Amino acid sequence: GAGVSQTPSNKVTEKGKYVELRCDPISGHTALYWYRQSLGQGPEFLIYFQGTGAADDSGLPNDRFFAVRPEGSVSTLKIQRTERGDSAVYLCASRAAAANTGELFFGEGSRLTVL
Amino acid sequence: SQQGEEDPQALSIQEGENATMNCSYKTSINNLQWYRQNSGRGLVHLILIRSNEREKHSGRLRVTLDTSKKSSSLLITASRAADTASYFCATDSGSARQLTFGSGTQLTVLP
Numbered sequence: 150g151a152g153v154s155q156t157p158s159n160k161v162t163e164k165g166k167y168v169e170l171r172c173d174p175i176s177g178h179t180a181l182y183w184y185r186q187s188l189g190q191g192p193e194f195l196i197y198f199q200g201t202g203a204a205d206d207s208g209l210p211n212d213r214f215f216a217v218r219p220e221g222s223v224s225t226l227k228i229q230r231t232e233r234g235d236s237a238v239y240l241c242a243s244r245a246a247a248a249n250t251g252e253l254f255f256g257e258g259s260r261l262t263v264l
Numbered sequence: 265s266q267q268g269e270e271d272p273q274a275l276s277i278q279e280g281e282n283a284t285m286n287c288s289y290k291t292s293i294n295n296l297q298w299y300r301q302n303s304g305r306g307l308v309h310l311i312l313i314r315s316n317e318r319e320k321h322s323g324r325l326r327v328t329l330d331t332s333k334k335s336s337s338l339l340i341t342a343s344r345a346a347d348t349a350s351y352f353c354a355t356d357s358g359s360a361r362q363l364t365f366g367s368g369t370q371l372t373v374l375p
Contacts, residue, residue: 153306182362191352191365192307205362240306252297252309253354253363 151175153256155241161262162231170226170259172241181224182253183216184240192240198224199246231263269366270353276372283340285369287353288333294356296329297363298338301350310338310351345375 154173162168174181179200184192194208198218206216213231218224228235238260242253271286287296295314299307313320313329313336320327326339340347350370354363 180361184365189368191367194362194364197362199361208362242307252312253307255299255306255308257306 153241153243153254155239155256155259157259158257159260159262161264163264164231164233166231166263168228168231168261170228170239170261172224172226172256174222174224174241174243175254176222177245178243178254179221179246180244181218182242182244183224183226184242186238186240186258188237195226195239228261231261233263236261236263270351270369272369273367274370274372276374277343279343279345279373279375281343283343283347283371283373285338285351285371287336287338287366289336289353289355289364289366290334291355291357293331296327296336297354297356298325298327298336299352299354299365301352301368303349307352340371343371343373345373347371347373 156171182197183195185195186192196206196209196216197204201218201221213229216226238258240255240258242255244253269288277283293315295312297312298310300310301307311322311325311327313327324341329336350368352365352368354365356363
């Protein structure tokens with residue numbers, strides 16, 4: 150597609166539920182990143198993929214968070230047993246290759262609210 | 265964790281004035297980038313400056329980089345109301361393959 154697409158744009162869920170957030174990167178971009186942004190803060194790195202593999206998942210806060218990118222394109226961020234502290238905007242970004250130290254292209258984000 | 269710290273946290277100016285935002289970081293970098301974020305939207309890349317560059321221009325934007333002080337500044341000249349947004353610096357250390365963002369400066373340009 151023309152840009153990075155994220156769905157849903159908004160998700161409201163109850164504490165303890167399971168959530169999936171989807172990211173469709175720019176076509177041909179091999180590097181895909183997930184960030185989390187709390188209100189009034191900058192984006193915090195969660196995980197990045199080079200192709201199908203998670204090259205760096207050091208930013209995932211705990212084992213309730215998991216992400217996949219099975220075919221090297223679309224990625225899904227999965228959050229189990231959601232907690233109120235998980236409420237944030239989850240941003241996805243892509244770039245041509247991780248070795249290309251150029252700009253990231255961001256999606257509009259998925260706003261998650263855990264009640 | 266956040267590598268960069270922007271200063272000021274918030275800035276309010278009149279249309280036509282210049283806006284200057286500063287960013288300090290902690291580790292060595294490959295490049296430093298500035299992004300803009302309108303309320304409720306994603307981040308948009310503005311400009312990238314490499315570690316061996318000291319100054320770069322793009323339209324009304326001017327970025328400086330001082331690697332000895334581990335700091336950068338973003339200057340927006342002749343500001344417009346449409347420049348109202350949050351501005352973030354982000355460092356690319358090369359080896360980490362990810363960008364590390366600062367906490368941002370909220371710029372308000374009053375018409």
